Amino acid sequence: MLSVNPLCSEALLQYIWLSGLFDPFNLATVTGEPVVILSPGQLNRDGGPDFTAARLRIAGLEWAGNVELHYRTSDWRRHGHQHNPKYHNVILHVVFEHDLPARPAPGKGPSRKTSRRTPPEMPGPPPIPVLELQHRIPKMLLRRYHHLMEQAAFVPCAPLLHRVPEEIWESWKPRLIEERFARKTELYRNWLEQTRFNWEEVCTRAMAQSYGMPVNTAAFMELVQSIPFMLLARTRLYRHRLEALLFGQAGMLETAFQDDYPKTLQTEYRFLQHKYNLQPMPPYRWQWLRMRPASFPSLRIAHFAAVLHATPHFFSRLLDTESQHALEKLLHAEPDPYWQFHYRFDIPSVRTAGPGKHILHHLMINTVAPLLYLYGKHMRLPGYQQRASDLLAALPAENNHIIRGWADEKIPANTAKDSQSLLQLKQYYCDRKRCLECKVGRNLLSGGAED
Incomplete structure (x- = not known):
């Protein structure tokens, strides 16, 4: 036996x-x-x-x-x-x-x-x-x-994946996407209750979370939650004041500077700090090591400030913006010219890269689509849920080690909808060996009887 x-x-x-x-x-x-x-x-x-x-x-x-x-x-x-x-x-x-x-x-x-x-x-x-x-x-x-x-392979069923019919994948992906949206919006639901259903504040937190991915998510969340939202809403109308508030609260204006730009921000922040009794974050909360300069938290904060300043009522605009191209324009905002030649204060560099399309797509996948989905579900307006799904279907697939691993197993991702479903499958089924709850796993176990 x-x-x-x-x-x-x-x-x-x-x-x-x-x-x-x-x-x-x-x-x-x-x-x-x-x-x-x-x-x-x-x-x-x-x-x-x-x-x-x-x-x-x-x-x-x-x-x-x-x-x-x-x-x-x-x-x-x-x-x-x-x-x-x-x-x-x-x-x-x-x-x-x-x-x-x-x-x-x-x-x-x-x-x-x-x-x-x-x-x-x-x-x-x-x-x-x-x-x-x-x-x-x-x-x-x-x-x-x-x-x-x-099995200790990339996924337990890796040697058998070629046996899974295409219709099994296609019937399984919608469920995975639903689970992905539900997982991503669970935190947003908590924020809604905390903020008494202030969608603009929830949207701001969600954007900060995305700008911090993957290693500075917690620090970005600490940053936005250290600032009263009403103060942030008033300040975002003035670019330098907003930048001073964000960089100051991030603990990045605590040293002596040589350049005029950080000196100006430092002076502005001292005024705001005294007026509103603000306490900056400890600088050690930010991760800088082993990352590309374009992902430095200083540059990410600059881009975040640019978007907040360019579109004060961002969530309302988001609901009214339907096309992918229009969303890209909404999310694309140039930071202060200082950041064209700096990744950090007082350290000049060659011309820096602006917010490329991969960053805009990252925001649309991880912030815009989940927010649209949650709003549609909460307000019982399924059209917004469909817009969220359509947006993922229109965006190119993400490029990370998990999606490359699936590609090595001859399971390609052509759209963000594909990559999001494969991420959900890998992280919450394959890695946990929940083969009996997976439609692909059940199909392989039953010899193809799974429908």
Whole structure:
């Protein structure tokens, strides 16, 4: 018999039971009672039995109730279910391996009477017949699952991906995109409650988060949350004052400067700091090492300030801007000319790169599209959710190590919608080996039966 890891087996058994991937003919309990599955029930992800609302015919009688699954029969007592009232309505105990002694035949064994549905090894309620599946599950399915769990490749099913039909991918991607949007907007929902549903403030935080990716996200969030939003809203009308406020709160105006531009910002910030009792961030919160100069936090703050200044009511404009080209124009704003030849204060350089299209696309993918999706969902205006999806479909795919890894496995991403779905798949399914919850994994496990 193939050895299966018990730590993974109960999840696999749940999938097998729900999908009916076992021989259903002449089913019988370990004591010989015929079993007919009328309905396997509904998978229960909360506490209690694995499946609820199951309907079975056992020994000619129809039962409705819960089903519990274990790798071995003895796991029932090992998990303490015999003492838990939640398991008193279990009508069938489904196991991979029945490892308890057989019941005594009628007329033999202890003279104490027991209920037909109460095995001697499990005294008291609930009465539980046991169904063993070990010899009814295709060995190929077990081998495939074992192989997936043991794989150390880019994704567990990498050697088998060529077998997955295109229609499986196409039917799986919309669900992945929905999950991606839900994950990204969960934080935005919290911000909405914190700000009493001030969409402009939430939008500002979301933009700051994107400008900080990947290594300065937390620092950017600390920066915008250190400034009262009403002060930021008033200040954004004046470019130098806004730059002074952001750089000052970032802790980047705390040294003596040679250039006139940072000196001016420093003077302006001292006034704002005294007037509004502001406390700057510690400079060590910012990461500078092992990154390209175009990603330095100083240049990112300059670009962030430029966008805030150019479009004061950014979220309102965002809702009214539909085309990709118009969104790019909205997000493209040149910072102060000082930053054309500097990446950091007092350190001149050759001409710096402006906010290239990759930065604009990054903002549209990670800020604009999720905000549109959340607004449409919250306001029950599905048109905005569709705009979010259409925007991802119109943008080119992202270029990062995960997307390049998928490309190496002959799974290309042509649009941002493709790359976002593949990122969700890799990070939240493949890396966690949730193959039984993945449409691709289920298709491979079932030999192509997954629809």
